[in-house]
Amino acid sequence: MKDLNALLAIAQEAANIGAKLMTTSAPGTVRAKGDRDYVTELDIKIQHEIQDHLRRATPDIDFLGEEEGGGTIDESTEHVWALDPIDGTSNFAHGIPLCATSLALVHRGEPVVGVIVAPFLNLRYHATKGGGAYCNDKPIHASETTDLSRAIVSIGDYATGPGAEEKNRRRFAVTQALAENVERVRMFGAASLDLAWVAEGRTDACVIMSNKPWDMASGGLLARESSASITDIDGLPHDFKSRTVVATTGHLKRPLVSIFGNPNI
DSSP: OOOHHHHHHHHHHHHHHHHHHHHHSOOOOEEEEETTEEEEHHHHHHHHHHHHHHHHHOTTSEEEETTTEEOOOSTTOSOEEEEEEEETHHHHHTTOSOOEEEEEEEETTEEEEEEEEEGGGTEEEEEETTTEEEETTEEOOOOOOOOGGGOEEEEOOOOOSTTHHHHHHHHHHHHHHHHTTSSEEEOOSOHHHHHHHHHHTSSSEEEESOOOHHHHHHHHHHHHHTTOEEEOTTSOBOOTTOSOEEEEOGGGHHHHHHTTOOTTO
């Protein structure tokens, strides 16, 4: 295993590149990647600049980015960086401050370093495997909420693109199950922040009906290191092969998963 503290410092430098560009540059041209799915010129620029930084600092480590692919993540991959240059691109393009650069180092299918920087919110998160989770260099911990009716739960975006109608039937069923059982349901539009805010105790759980490594790796590590539980929607252990992500305080894991018994989910 490589020196995680040294790699964390490299990851923080890299994520700060994205944060600075987000606060000093316009989105540029916005083009469609698919049905209601967009990428900005700045997404591409940030990815290129961070990839160049990582290539210079860690030439022996592979790279996987949301916008132009790259490496792979599985148990056979020794190390790979996973980057979402702007998580919450639609938010960013519309001037909504819920967006972040999310970068993780994955070792044999397991995140070991994670950094999330939300520059418009002045929030900088980081975690290393076994080293705890932090926001603005202060330790963070998942909430102690024990009653589902007092829980704030965020959900991931609704689906777009091919198969969206069927995928959204499941998402609507999840939304209904949550609305009938928790205090409030929220949709932030940035998976990294969904997970970071569970880690920090701002929210009590999040339910995301997808599982992309650039979205989940960094926030998933933060959540685990803050004592949150991460499973799929059936309560099974979460990994990059899972179809869904449920992160919550340990007290709420069983009651939260139990409300998703609807066969439409």
